[in-house]
Amino acid sequence: MRIPFGTISVTKESRKLINEALDSVRLSSGRLVKEFETKFAALTGTREAVAVSTGTDADILALAVLHDFGARRGDEVIVPALSFVATGNAVVHAGFKPVFVDIERHTLNIDPKKIERVITKKTRAIMPVHLMGKPAEMDAINKIAKRHNLFVVEDAAEAHGAVYKGRNVGTLGDLAAYSTYIAHIITTIEGGIVTTDREDFAEVLRSLRSHGRACKCKVCVMNCGAASYCDKRFKYGAGSDIRFVFERIGYSCKMNELEAAVGIGSMTNYRKIIAKRHANLISMIEKFQKFSPWLYTIKEEKHERIGPHAFAIIRGEKAPFSRNELGLYLEKAGIDTRHLFSSMPTQCPGFAYLGHKLGDFPNAEYMGDNGLHIGVHQDLGASHVNYFIHTVEGFLREKGLAF
Numbered sequence: 001m002r003i004p005f006g007t008i009s010v011t012k013e014s015r016k017l018i019n020e021a022l023d024s025v026r027l028s029s030g031r032l033v034k035e036f037e038t039k040f041a042a043l044t045g046t047r048e049a050v051a052v053s054t055g056t057d058a059d060i061l062a063l064a065v066l067h068d069f070g071a072r073r074g075d076e077v078i079v080p081a082l083s084f085v086a087t088g089n090a091v092v093h094a095g096f097k098p099v100f101v102d103i104e105r106h107t108l109n110i111d112p113k114k115i116e117r118v119i120t121k122k123t124r125a126i127m128p129v130h131l132m133g134k135p136a137e138m139d140a141i142n143k144i145a146k147r148h149n150l151f152v153v154e155d156a157a158e159a160h161g162a163v164y165k166g167r168n169v170g171t172l173g174d175l176a177a178y179s180t181y182i183a184h185i186i187t188t189i190e191g192g193i194v195t196t197d198r199e200d201f202a203e204v205l206r207s208l209r210s211h212g213r214a215c216k217c218k219v220c221v222m223n224c225g226a227a228s229y230c231d232k233r234f235k236y237g238a239g240s241d242i243r244f245v246f247e248r249i250g251y252s253c254k255m256n257e258l259e260a261a262v263g264i265g266s267m268t269n270y271r272k273i274i275a276k277r278h279a280n281l282i283s284m285i286e287k288f289q290k291f292s293p294w295l296y297t298i299k300e301e302k303h304e305r306i307g308p309h310a311f312a313i314i315r316g317e318k319a320p321f322s323r324n325e326l327g328l329y330l331e332k333a334g335i336d337t338r339h340l341f342s343s344m345p346t347q348c349p350g351f352a353y354l355g356h357k358l359g360d361f362p363n364a365e366y367m368g369d370n371g372l373h374i375g376v377h378q379d380l381g382a383s384h385v386n387y388f389i390h391t392v393e394g395f396l397r398e399k400g401l402a403f
């Protein structure tokens with residue numbers, strides 16, 4: 001048996017839309033991207049959604065927008081030490097300094113108790129990550145943000161379908177950034193999307209994704225219709241062409257029509273896919289309990305619903321084997337594994353310039369040395385879950401532990 005990490009369902013709807021787009025010869029961002037944005041906003045329950053090229057770009061833009069709302073280059077953004085490296089990279093690319101806070105071992109998310117001690121006059125935002133789809137402790141985070149007048153930008157890359165205290169993740173801060181990369185639940189193959197309730201943020205996001213130009217319309221007539229005349233175009237200032245007026249430092253990260261077509265199609269089966277993945281995840285969580293204290297995972301608590309992105313495997317401190325031994329055993333048995341990321345400030349050399357040293361973020365570093373994750377996707381079912389559990393039993397037996 002094989003348990004691949006991810007899968008993709010390119011639906012009939014996607015194929016139809018891809019062909020329509022190809023026939024129309026209108027392939028860069030246009031009508032389908034707009035439709036994808038409208039549908040994504042409706043699904044998460046936000047007023048606005050702005051689609052971009054990758055989840056990393058979504059993180060970057062969701063932060064870069066703050067430069068129009070009082071932030072300055074070099075200001076600080078608080079992020080968890082443990083995440084996929086894109087979170088930290090995005091802070092730097094948006095023109096800010098990442099300030100890292102350790103995580104909690106039982107949630108994998110930023111430890112709210114440690115946030116206030118790193119707030120300075122330069123802090124502008126907190127960017128919690130809902131790692132492995134488990135919602136970060138947003139009530140505590142929002143309270144701190146309110147007390148210190150900070151923005152909250154959720155990195156919801158892995159949290160499609162996650163719910164926190166009855167509210168969708170992605171609607172809990174000022175802005176949220178999702179990845180729609182192929183391994184994620186709603187996918188555009190490569191892609192990302194920023195959601196927000198604020199129209200003024202959305203306008204700046206649309207400008208940022210297109211070089212910072214003065215065009216911010218929700219729907220661009222030049223990109224969407226056969227009649228491509230824009231009556232705003234030459235009415236900017238002294239008759240300048242609005243498309244060549246650059247109001248801010250921008251990026252070039254639009255989503256294209258073919259990607260949006262895949263995304264729109266992937267939303268047609270969204271509820272079914274979420275239900276299947278969630279059932280796989282909960283079944284794995286339940287069956288995995290017996291491996292404690294050698295191995296453990298995160299739990300779904302009463303106040304939340306985990307977005308079923310993947311299943312976390314964490315080696316217990318006293319386990320008589322290494323994470324890599326387990327990983328190799330699973331790989332040889334046909335089960336794809338991924339590391340559970342690493343402590344960005346101390347285990348990713350790109351952040352060495354900040355001067356942190358190993359030991360500064362013990363919980364994040366522990367996950368960097370002892371964590372794995374595997375897929376829970378919609379092409380898996382009970383037989384795969386059982387195969388995974390039997391494989392782990394076999395490994396532990398081989399290590400002299402009774403299973």
Ligand SMILES: Cc1ncc(COP(=O)(O)O)c(C=O)c1O
Nearest residue numbers: 054055056084086087157179181
């Ligand atoms: C937490 C987190 N943030 C950001 C990203 C970046 O997304 P992308 O790979 O689409 O750039 C990812 C990637 O999966 C992620 O896991």
